Amino acid sequence: MSLRDLIKNAPPELLKSSVQTGVFYEALAEVMDVFDAMKKRLDALEEGGIKYRGAYQRAQDYSKGDVVTFNGCAWIAVRTLKETEAPASCDGWMLMVKKGRDA
Incomplete structure (x- = not known):
């Protein structure tokens, strides 16, 4: 009750x-x-806000605000994404931090 x-x-x-x-x-x-x-x-x-989800996983769905690492860069989801939408391959991700130079 x-x-x-x-x-x-x-x-x-x-x-x-x-x-x-x-x-x-x-x-x-x-x-x-x-x-x-x-x-x-x-x-x-x-x-709301951002949530770090670790390294990008192909078989994982992502929500707006999720942050992943992919090829040395950090990407943030700007909308809900289905499992096949990888960073740098669709407009659902925005580059947050670009990979730096190796020492």
């Missing part, structure tokens, strides 16, 4: 004030709905 359901179905004796129980629980449920929506948006924002 969700917290929202508990609030809506709580017994009236739980309230110690003269607030009308139906109005109170309805308002509290609305607040919980808004809170849940904001939490989902915050979670989505926190998932």
Whole structure:
């Protein structure tokens, strides 16, 4: 049972004030709905950014923001990519760091 359901179905004796129980629980449920929506948006924002995924793997799908190394360079995915879309072979990757000279 969700917290929202508990609030809506709580017994009236739980309230110690003269607030009308139906109005109170309805308002509290609305607040919980808004809170849940904001939490989902915050979670989505926190998932953004970049994520290092290691060396590029042909059999792996990649999401926007994933960073891989390929032929000595670092590449970032600018969109969701299917397993056959390799860095330097499609417009779904952007070169982030170019390979330097060997010493």
